[in-house]
Amino acid sequence: MDFLIILIITLGAFVAAALTVPAGFGLSTMLTPLVLFLVGPHEAVAIVAVIHGAHNGWKLFILKEHVDFEAFKRYGIWLVIGAIGGALLQSQVPQDPLLLIIGIFLIILPILTMSEGWTGYRIPEANDRIGGFGSGFMGGLSGHQGALRAMFLKRRLSDKMSYAATASILALCVDLTRIPVYIIFNETQIIENFSLLFPLTISALLGVQAGKLFLQRLKSDTIHFTIMIGIVASGIYYIFEAL
Numbered sequence: 001m002d003f004l005i006i007l008i009i010t011l012g013a014f015v016a017a018a019l020t021v022p023a024g025f026g027l028s029t030m031l032t033p034l035v036l037f038l039v040g041p042h043e044a045v046a047i048v049a050v051i052h053g054a055h056n057g058w059k060l061f062i063l064k065e066h067v068d069f070e071a072f073k074r075y076g077i078w079l080v081i082g083a084i085g086g087a088l089l090q091s092q093v094p095q096d097p098l099l100l101i102i103g104i105f106l107i108i109l110p111i112l113t114m115s116e117g118w119t120g121y122r123i124p125e126a127n128d129r130i131g132g133f134g135s136g137f138m139g140g141l142s143g144h145q146g147a148l149r150a151m152f153l154k155r156r157l158s159d160k161m162s163y164a165a166t167a168s169i170l171a172l173c174v175d176l177t178r179i180p181v182y183i184i185f186n187e188t189q190i191i192e193n194f195s196l197l198f199p200l201t202i203s204a205l206l207g208v209q210a211g212k213l214f215l216q217r218l219k220s221d222t223i224h225f226t227i228m229i230g231i232v233a234s235g236i237y238y239i240f241e242a243l
Helices: 003-023 027-035 041-066 069-090 095-119 125-142 146-153 160-192 194-217 220-242
Strands: none
Touching: 003 027, 003 041, 003 146, 003 160, 003 194, 027 041, 027 146, 027 194, 027 220, 041 095, 041 160, 041 194, 069 125, 069 146, 069 160, 095 125, 095 220, 125 146, 125 160, 146 160, 160 194
């Protein structure tokens, strides 16, 4: 692989990992388009899943005392069920339709999230099961689980430390569910791309440390809005690649 491209993607992983600590989502959204420069969609989703899992595991470790376990219990089991279904389907969907599905999803979700803010509508807690299943399913299918989860979780947890910590343990549940499925179907590709996987994982872990400083000093709403723009841009890119 070209050293310069890997270096650029590694720096991108650090920035993405730092920003997503306070935002609670966005690592897969920002990192997957970069990895797609080097590998196909199925391999990119699998590689980013491993990085995503390491990132969330380390983030949970440094924020564990802030986890809201009531919120975790509301979402956890439905996340896992959805993630299993999405991960199994991911290996069966051809590359171009997969990109198209991801692209459309990434454009619709920010619109739904922002419209919730404009209307002041509060998503009923009875629908948390739907949000958990949907977040897990999209996480298993494409890795883009966080935006949907944030729609349901952010209103439940007003404290930014509790939100970030709980988002990390929920995301880790999805990662630990989908990664074994990806390994079964993409083991060879993951091993062959270890030279890309290793530096990106280290960079993402270092990004968590920087992200903790953002979490303590900056308003998460600003970072949320910036990541939403990035999500829409990624969605447009995916659709363009699919067509």
